[in-house]
Amino acid sequence: MTADDRFAEDFRQARADLPLGTRNEIITGPVSDWATDFSHLEAEWAADPYRIQDELRQRCPIARTGRFGGGWLPTRYEDVAEIAYDTERFSSRSIIMSNFRPPRELAPVGGTPPISSDPPFHRDARRLLLPAFTKSAVAGREQATRAFCHSLIDTFEGQDVVDAARDYAQHIPVRVIADMLGFPPDDGPRFREFIENALEGVNLPPEQRLARMEQLFEYLQEQIRDHVDHPREDLTTYLVNAELYGQKLAPSHVAGTMALLLIAGIDTTWSAIGASLWHLAKTPADRGRLIADPALLPTAMEEFLRAYAPVTMARLVKDDMHWHGVGMKADDWVLLSFPAANRDPAQFERADEVVIDREVNRHAAFGLGIHRCVGSHLARMELRVALEVWLERIPEFSLADPAAVAWSTGQVRGPRALPVRVAPR
Amino acid sequence: MRVQIDPERCQGHGRCYDLAPELFAEDEEGYGQVLVDGVVPPDQGHDARRAVSNCPERAIALLQEA
Numbered sequence: 001m002t003a004d005d006r007f008a009e010d011f012r013q014a015r016a017d018l019p020l021g022t023r024n025e026i027i028t029g030p031v032s033d034w035a036t037d038f039s040h041l042e043a044e045w046a047a048d049p050y051r052i053q054d055e056l057r058q059r060c061p062i063a064r065t066g067r068f069g070g071g072w073l074p075t076r077y078e079d080v081a082e083i084a085y086d087t088e089r090f091s092s093r094s095i096i097m098s099n100f101r102p103p104r105e106l107a108p109v110g111g112t113p114p115i116s117s118d119p120p121f122h123r124d125a126r127r128l129l130l131p132a133f134t135k136s137a138v139a140g141r142e143q144a145t146r147a148f149c150h151s152l153i154d155t156f157e158g159q160d161v162v163d164a165a166r167d168y169a170q171h172i173p174v175r176v177i178a179d180m181l182g183f184p185p186d187d188g189p190r191f192r193e194f195i196e197n198a199l200e201g202v203n204l205p206p207e208q209r210l211a212r213m214e215q216l217f218e219y220l221q222e223q224i225r226d227h228v229d230h231p232r233e234d235l236t237t238y239l240v241n242a243e244l245y246g247q248k249l250a251p252s253h254v255a256g257t258m259a260l261l262l263i264a265g266i267d268t269t270w271s272a273i274g275a276s277l278w279h280l281a282k283t284p285a286d287r288g289r290l291i292a293d294p295a296l297l298p299t300a301m302e303e304f305l306r307a308y309a310p311v312t313m314a315r316l317v318k319d320d321m322h323w324h325g326v327g328m329k330a331d332d333w334v335l336l337s338f339p340a341a342n343r344d345p346a347q348f349e350r351a352d353e354v355v356i357d358r359e360v361n362r363h364a365a366f367g368l369g370i371h372r373c374v375g376s377h378l379a380r381m382e383l384r385v386a387l388e389v390w391l392e393r394i395p396e397f398s399l400a401d402p403a404a405v406a407w408s409t410g411q412v413r414g415p416r417a418l419p420v421r422v423a424p425r
Numbered sequence: 426m427r428v429q430i431d432p433e434r435c436q437g438h439g440r441c442y443d444l445a446p447e448l449f450a451e452d453e454e455g456y457g458q459v460l461v462d463g464v465v466p467p468d469q470g471h472d473a474r475r476a477v478s479n480c481p482e483r484a485i486a487l488l489q490e491a
């Protein structure tokens with residue numbers, strides 16, 4: 001079989017042979033009690049999850065919910081870390097807490113390796129990606145990223161108010177990942193739709209979610225076929241040719257990993273850049289310090305990642321068990337809140353304050369254990385360059401209308417509307 | 426003083442080679458490696474301690490030599 005044949009037919013047929021997985025009733029609406037009915041998809045959580053998590057940490061460190069077919073929310077650093085390290089009892093078969101559980105047969109590979117994979121397969125799928133994402137490998141993209149950031153700010157010419165999330169932060173990771181995968185740079189708006197569906201559309205009717213997923217995989221299939229016909233120096237061609245256990249990858253693995261890179265790389269970094277700019281817009285003292293001492297930026301950035309960690313993950317409980325005083329059932333969700341862990345006063349001094357020169361900062365924004373974010377070095381480069389360019393070009397800025405700032409709901413949190421005044425008047 | 430990385434714990438966050446590039450480097454997969462013999466020169470004690478206190482996996486040990 002040649003590489004071309006693998007992608008000739010609709011490879012998603014292979015998925016249709018699997019059992020269907022399980023669905024549950026979709027429950028939405030205001031939360032009655034965060035300790036027993038939590039939902040990360042309600043407006044109250046989107047507006048300020050920290051207050052809710054801090055309160056839970058004190059009175060009920062492991063909250064539960066009957067929504068999403070049942071799940072748990074630990075809020076202490078210690079518990080989050082223990083679950084992240086315990087891949088024996090907690091599976092990554094699905095990492096988005098939703099109203100659908102993929103079939104058990106999908107483990108240990110999962111739909112989007114390596115994030116959806118469990119040991120032992122996980123390690124091999126992950127190793128395929130690591131060399132392309134080391135600090136020195138991503139350094140090669142810094143210059144182009146910087147030039148792109150400048151070009152975005154050039155478009156602000158003549159405007160007093162710009163949207164730092166919509167007109168700046170969001171475009172940066174889209175461009176970087178499109179370049180790495182070798183996708184047409186103008187397809188950015190299409191990726192954003194796919195991502196919004198995967199991460200924010202969790203409570204939409206299942207047919208609608210499925211139809212949108214189909215669109216993503218159709219798009220990826222087009223790109224893969226184009227790369228099979230015209231190989232290039234990019235990640236798509238690399239994945240098409242990559243081998244595991246002496247064989248080329250299954251087509252669903254190639255497409256699943258590409259989907260992961262698109263979904264994991266964009267919203268997350270966009271959120272980190274946006275939250276950092278939001279903080280700086282409303283905290284002139286920190287902004288002034290960074291302008292006076294740009295060498296502090298890398299340390300400040302880690303503090304923004306700690307305090308405004310954009311990413312929460314999920315796990316599925318493998319078997320019924322008692323865990324730290326609660327009775328978990330097989331296939332219960334665990335919402336793995338790295339943001340809550342990062343604000344645990346038992347782990348961090350002045351946990352609820354943003355201290356931009358924090359010396360001791362073992363934050364978990366990029367996860368802990370075997371699933372440590374493969375893109376962390378890339379994300380850090382993008383975040384640093386985005387902030388450097390912004391502060392160099394727009395040292396003075398402030399929130400134009402604090403009430404107009406809007407945050408995403410779901411497992412990736414960041415500002416989606418962030419109007420800032422860039423010209424002092 | 427010497428630094429050591431426990432390869433079982435290291436997950437390649439790279440805080441060590443960000444903060445103390447004279448003492449640590451990445452390998453081809455991004456995992457941390459101790460450069461040369463891990464002996465910390467007197468002027469790098471601060472960097473070494475920062476690496477230790479920023480490694481999310483607590484994979485770095487600082488050994489006081491007798």
Ligand code: HEM
Nearest residue numbers: 114115264265268269272311313366367371373374375379
């Ligand atoms: C600030 C931005 C980002 C944050 C906060 C972030 C956060 C995370 C977290 C917490 C995990 C752990 C998942 C788990 O434990 O289940 C993860 C995994 C992952 N991330 Fe990121 N991420 C960011 C940017 C990126 C970028 C830019 C890429 C690549 C283009 C990326 C690719 C991945 C991949 C492939 C995994 C799966 C690793 C594995 O399962 O072994 N991420 N990310």
Ligand code: SF4
Nearest residue numbers: 435438439441457480
């Ligand atoms: S900071 Fe810790 S986990 Fe990261 S590379 Fe260094 S030793 Fe490894």
